[in-house]
Amino acid sequence: MEKTLFSEILEDVRHRAPVVHCITNYVTVNDCANVLLACGASPIMADDEDEVEDITKLSSALNLNIGTLNKRTVKSMYKAAKVANDIGIPVILDPVGAGASALRTETALNLISDIKISVIRGNMSEIRALARGYGVTRGVDANAKEVVTENNLVESIEFVKKLSEKLNAVIAATGAIDLIADAKGAYIVRNGVEMLSRITGSGCMLSALTAAFCSSNKAKNLESATASVLLMGQSGEIAYRRMIETKGGHGLFSAYLIDEIGKAEFSTFIEGMKVEFQ
Amino acid sequence: MEKTLFSEILEDVRHRAPVVHCITNYVTVNDCANVLLACGASPIMADDEDEVEDITKLSSALNLNIGTLNKRTVKSMYKAAKVANDIGIPVILDPVGAGASALRTETALNLISDIKISVIRGNMSEIRALARGYGVTRGVDANAKEVVTENNLVESIEFVKKLSEKLNAVIAATGAIDLIADAKGAYIVRNGVEMLSRITGSGCMLSALTAAFCSSNKAKNLESATASVLLMGQSGEIAYRRMIETKGGHGLFSAYLIDEIGKAEFSTFIEGMKVEFQ
Amino acid sequence: MEKTLFSEILEDVRHRAPVVHCITNYVTVNDCANVLLACGASPIMADDEDEVEDITKLSSALNLNIGTLNKRTVKSMYKAAKVANDIGIPVILDPVGAGASALRTETALNLISDIKISVIRGNMSEIRALARGYGVTRGVDANAKEVVTENNLVESIEFVKKLSEKLNAVIAATGAIDLIADAKGAYIVRNGVEMLSRITGSGCMLSALTAAFCSSNKAKNLESATASVLLMGQSGEIAYRRMIETKGGHGLFSAYLIDEIGKAEFSTFIEGMKVEFQ
Numbered sequence: 001m002e003k004t005l006f007s008e009i010l011e012d013v014r015h016r017a018p019v020v021h022c023i024t025n026y027v028t029v030n031d032c033a034n035v036l037l038a039c040g041a042s043p044i045m046a047d048d049e050d051e052v053e054d055i056t057k058l059s060s061a062l063n064l065n066i067g068t069l070n071k072r073t074v075k076s077m078y079k080a081a082k083v084a085n086d087i088g089i090p091v092i093l094d095p096v097g098a099g100a101s102a103l104r105t106e107t108a109l110n111l112i113s114d115i116k117i118s119v120i121r122g123n124m125s126e127i128r129a130l131a132r133g134y135g136v137t138r139g140v141d142a143n144a145k146e147v148v149t150e151n152n153l154v155e156s157i158e159f160v161k162k163l164s165e166k167l168n169a170v171i172a173a174t175g176a177i178d179l180i181a182d183a184k185g186a187y188i189v190r191n192g193v194e195m196l197s198r199i200t201g202s203g204c205m206l207s208a209l210t211a212a213f214c215s216s217n218k219a220k221n222l223e224s225a226t227a228s229v230l231l232m233g234q235s236g237e238i239a240y241r242r243m244i245e246t247k248g249g250h251g252l253f254s255a256y257l258i259d260e261i262g263k264a265e266f267s268t269f270i271e272g273m274k275v276e277f278q
Numbered sequence: 279m280e281k282t283l284f285s286e287i288l289e290d291v292r293h294r295a296p297v298v299h300c301i302t303n304y305v306t307v308n309d310c311a312n313v314l315l316a317c318g319a320s321p322i323m324a325d326d327e328d329e330v331e332d333i334t335k336l337s338s339a340l341n342l343n344i345g346t347l348n349k350r351t352v353k354s355m356y357k358a359a360k361v362a363n364d365i366g367i368p369v370i371l372d373p374v375g376a377g378a379s380a381l382r383t384e385t386a387l388n389l390i391s392d393i394k395i396s397v398i399r400g401n402m403s404e405i406r407a408l409a410r411g412y413g414v415t416r417g418v419d420a421n422a423k424e425v426v427t428e429n430n431l432v433e434s435i436e437f438v439k440k441l442s443e444k445l446n447a448v449i450a451a452t453g454a455i456d457l458i459a460d461a462k463g464a465y466i467v468r469n470g471v472e473m474l475s476r477i478t479g480s481g482c483m484l485s486a487l488t489a490a491f492c493s494s495n496k497a498k499n500l501e502s503a504t505a506s507v508l509l510m511g512q513s514g515e516i517a518y519r520r521m522i523e524t525k526g527g528h529g530l531f532s533a534y535l536i537d538e539i540g541k542a543e544f545s546t547f548i549e550g551m552k553v554e555f556q
Numbered sequence: 557m558e559k560t561l562f563s564e565i566l567e568d569v570r571h572r573a574p575v576v577h578c579i580t581n582y583v584t585v586n587d588c589a590n591v592l593l594a595c596g597a598s599p600i601m602a603d604d605e606d607e608v609e610d611i612t613k614l615s616s617a618l619n620l621n622i623g624t625l626n627k628r629t630v631k632s633m634y635k636a637a638k639v640a641n642d643i644g645i646p647v648i649l650d651p652v653g654a655g656a657s658a659l660r661t662e663t664a665l666n667l668i669s670d671i672k673i674s675v676i677r678g679n680m681s682e683i684r685a686l687a688r689g690y691g692v693t694r695g696v697d698a699n700a701k702e703v704v705t706e707n708n709l710v711e712s713i714e715f716v717k718k719l720s721e722k723l724n725a726v727i728a729a730t731g732a733i734d735l736i737a738d739a740k741g742a743y744i745v746r747n748g749v750e751m752l753s754r755i756t757g758s759g760c761m762l763s764a765l766t767a768a769f770c771s772s773n774k775a776k777n778l779e780s781a782t783a784s785v786l787l788m789g790q791s792g793e794i795a796y797r798r799m800i801e802t803k804g805g806h807g808l809f810s811a812y813l814i815d816e817i818g819k820a821e822f823s824t825f826i827e828g829m830k831v832e833f834q
Contacts, residue, residue, distance in 0.1 A: 026304040026582040027311050027323050033583050033756035038806040043756065045583050046657065048626040054657035070326040070350070072626070101324065101332035198540075200311035200321065249537030250316040259805030262754075304582040305589050305601050348604040348628070379602065379610035476818075478589035478599065527815030528594040 001277045003270045006227035014040035018060035018215040025067030028201035032208040038262035041212035047073045052080040060215035067096035081115040090118035090214035094207035099129030109133045118221045121172040121207045148177040157186045170221045180226045187226040190274040191233025193240040206232045234272045235260035279555045281548045284505035292318035296338035296493040301325045303345030306479035310486040316540035319490035325351045330358040338493035345374035359393040368396035368492035372485035377407030387411045396499045399450040399485040426455045435464045448499045458504045465504040468552040469511025471518040484510045512550045513538035557833045559826045562783035570596035574616035574771040581623030584757035588764040594818035597768035603629045608636040617771035623652035637671040646674035646770035650763035655685030665689045674777045677728040677763040704733045713742045726777045736782045743782040746830040747789025749796040762788045790828045791816035
C-alpha cells in the first residue's frame with residue numbers, strides 16, 4: 001500500500017475542481033457545501049425533479065443523502081441517479097438514519113437495488129440496517145456489532161467485505177475505527193477524534209467529500225473513499241488540538257474542521273495517516 | 279428554590295443523552311442540531327409524514343417549531359405530536375412568527391388546542407399573539423407589553439401565569455428578562471445579553487434545549503424550561519465576554535455560544551444564575 | 557461621486573432596521589439571516605404560498621433567490637413579488653445557477669418578465685445566461701465574458717449597462733471586479749478577496765444585504781446595491797487578513813466575514829472603498 005496514492009487523490013481533486021451534485025438533507029447542507037469548497041471541489045445543490053437531470057449532467061459525481069428525505073426529493077434522487085449511471089459518474093449514498101424509520105430503510109434499500117452505487121458511507125448501525133433489510137445478506141451480519149472495536153475487528157472486516165460483495169458497492173463504515181471495504185479487501189483507518197461525533201454534519205460532510213474524491217479516479221473507488229476518510233479523520237485531530245489550545249468547544253471545533261480540510265498539505269497528510277490494509 | 283435543581287437537570291441530560299425529534303425550520307436547523315449535541319442530547323430531524331411517527335416513537339422529546347412552516351410539515355407535526363402524547367413524552371412548541379401571518383398564528387393556536395403541549399417557548403410578541411387569538415384569553419393580555427421590563431414586571435408575570443392556566447402548558451416568554459411560568463408561579467431570569475437577539479437561532483436553539491431538558495424529568499417542566507433558559511443566558515454572557523476579548527463580532531459569538539453550552543460546568547453554572555421565583 | 561453616500565446608506569439600514577423577507581435556498585439561508593442581523597436589518601424567511609403575502613406586507617424589501625428552487629416555492633415567489641410591487645418595496649433577484657438548468661434559467665427569465673425587479677445580483681455567468689435567454693438582448697452579450705477582467709472591462713461595462721436598460725433593473729455582476737450598472741452608468745468596485753468565492757453563501761448574503769440596503773432609499777437602487785457590494789468586499793478583505801493572522805482557513809473566514817459586516821464603521825468603510833463611476 002502506497003500512502004502517496006491517497007495524497008495524490010486529494011491533489012487531483014484540487015486540480016480538477018469537480019462539480020458535485022448533492023441531493024441532501026437541510027440540516028447539514030451548508031456544511032457539505034463548505035467542505036466541498038474547502039477541499040477544492042465545486043458543490044451544486046438541486047432537488048427539484050424538473051432540474052436534477054440537467055444538474056447531474058454537468059456534474060462529476062452525485063451525492064445522495066437521505067437525512068430529512070421526503071417523497072418529493074426521493075423521486076428526484078432516482079431521476080438524478082439514472083442520469084449519473086448513464087453518463088458513468090460515481091453515485092455515493094449516505095443512508096442517514098437507516099434503521100430509524102421504515103421510510104429511510106426502504107428508501108435506502110430501494111436505491112441500492114435500482115441504482116449502481118459506487119460507495120455507501122454510513123455508521124455501522126446504518127450499515128447493519130441495510131444488511132438486515134437486504135434479504136440475502138441476513139446471514140452475514142450475525143456477528144456485526146453496532147460499533148467497530150479492536151475486539152470485534154476481524155468479524156467486522158469480514159462483514160463489510162461480504163456486504164460489499166452482495167451490494168456491489170464499496171462500503172465505508174465509519175466510527176472510532178473506520179472500515180472501507182470492497183469484496184477483496186478492507187482499509188482500516190484509526191484517525192479521527194470522538195469530537196467528530198459531537199457535532200452535526202461530520203458524516204454528511206464525509207460522504208460529500210467521498211463523492212468529490214471518487215470523481216477523481218473512477219477506477220479506484222476504494223482508495224478514493226479511504227482518502228476522504230483519512231482527510232476527515234486527520235483534519236478532526238488537528239481541529240481538536242486547536243480547540244483545546246484556544247479553550248474552545250463544539251462551535252470552534254466545527255470552524256476549525258473546515259479550516260483544516262482546506263489547509264491539508266501533501267506531506268503532513270501522508271505523515272499523519274493511520275491506515276492499514278487487510 | 280434550590281439552584282442545584284437546575285444544575286442537576288443539566289447533568290441528567292448529559293447522562294441520559296435523550297433523543298430529541300425536531301420538526302423545525304430550515305433557517306436554524308443546523309444550530310439546533312449542534313446545540314443539542316453540545317448539551318449532551320442526540321438530535322434527529324425528520325419531517326415527512328410517512329416517517330415522523332417512527333421517529334417520535336424512538337425519541338424522548340418532540341420539538342415543534344413553526345418557522346418556515348408549510349402545509350406538508352404541519353401535517354407531519356400533528357402526526358408526530360399525537361404519538362408523543364400517546365407515549366407520554368414532552369412536546370415543546372416554538373411559535374416562531376406567530377402574529378406575523380395568519381397561517382402561523384392559526385397553526386400555533388390549532389396545535390395548542392389539539393395537542394397536549396408541555397412548554398410554549400417564544401418571545402413576548404409571539405406569546406401575546408397566541409393569547410389574543412385564544413378566544414377566552416383575550417381579557418388576560420390587556421396589560422401585556424411586547425417586551426418585559428422592570429416597570430411592567432408584575433403585570434407581565436400575572437399575564438404569563440394566567441395564560442399558562444388557560445393553555446395548560448408552561449409558558450416561557452424570553453427576552454431581556456425571561457419569564458417561565460405555570461399557573462402557580464413564575465421564575466424570573468435576568469441572565470443573557472442583547473447580542474443573543476442579534477444572531478439567528480438563539481430562540482430556536484433555546485426551544486430545542488428545552489425539549490431535551492424536559493425529557494429529563496417530565497414532572498418538572500417548569501424547572502426544566504427554566505434550566506434551559508439559564509443555560510442559554512449564561513452561555514450567552516460568557517460567549518459575549520470572549521467575543522469582546524478576541525475583538526470578534528456576530529460570527530465568533532455564534533461559535534462561542536455553542537462552545538459555552540458544551541462547556542457549562544456544574545459549579546460555575548450555579549454561581550452565575552440570576553433567577554428568582556414569584 | 558461622494559463616497560459618504562454609501563456610508564450613509566449603511567448607517568440608514570442600521571437606523572431603520574428594515575424587515576427583509578427572503579424566499580431563498582436552504583443551503584445558505586442561515587448565513588443570509590445572520591448577515592442581515594449583523595448589518596442591522598431584521599430577516600424573516602417564509603415560503604408557503606398561504607403566508608408569503610402577509611409576510612411581504614410587513615416587510616421593507618423582498619429578496620428572491622432561486623438556489624434549490626422548487627415548484628412550490630416558485631409559486632410563492634410570484635405571490636410575494638406581486639404584493640411587493642403593489643406596496644412599492646424593492647424586489648431583489650439572485651438568479652443562482654441560471655444557465656445550469658432550464659428550470660433555473662426559465663424561472664429567472666419569467667420573474668424578470670412578470671415582476672418589477674429593482675436589482676438583479678449574480679455572477680457574470682448567471683447574468684449572461686439571463687441576457688442570452690432574454691430574446692432581444694442576444695445581441696448585447698456578444699462580447700460579454702464569463703469573468704470581468706481589466707482587459708474586457710470596457711465591453712463588460714457596456715454589456716451590463718445595455719442589459720440594465722433592457723431589463724429595467726439595476727444589474728450587479730459580481731466577481732473579482734464588480735460592476736453595478738443602470739442604463740446610464742456603472743460603478744466599478746475592486747474590493748474583495750478570492751476567498752469569498754471559496755466559501756458558500758457570499759453571493760447569497762450579498763443579495764440579502766442588497767435588499768436591506770435598497771429598502772433604505774428606494775430612489776437610489778444603484779447606489780444602494782453598490783454600498784452592499786462595497787461592504788461585502790471590504791469585510792472580506794479584513795476577514796481574510798484576520799484569517800491569515802490567526803492561521804485559520806475557510807471555517808474561520810466565514811465567521812470573521814459576519815463579524816466584520818457587523819463591525820463596519822463609518823470612517824474605515826469610506827477609507828477602504830475602491831470604487832469608481834463610469
